Amino acid sequence: MEVADASFKRELEMTEYDTVAAARTTVAEYVRYYRFERKHSSLGHLTPYQFETQDQAKL
Structure with missing residues (x-):
């Protein structure tokens, strides 16, 4: 998962x-x-990491 441009620009000073x-x-x-x-x-x-980990556990 990539950092979204809008979030990056808005949240990172x-x-x-x-x-x-x-x-x-x-x-x-x-x-x-x-x-x-x-x-x-x-x-x-969830965080992206939690989401990715949770998704893989279902496989």
């Missing part, structure tokens, strides 16, 4: 970064949050 490494770190932290902590109403209030 867009700032200027001192270095490319700082920007990459911030983006990586947000993606981790989005996948493993942020609950999504469209997924039954």
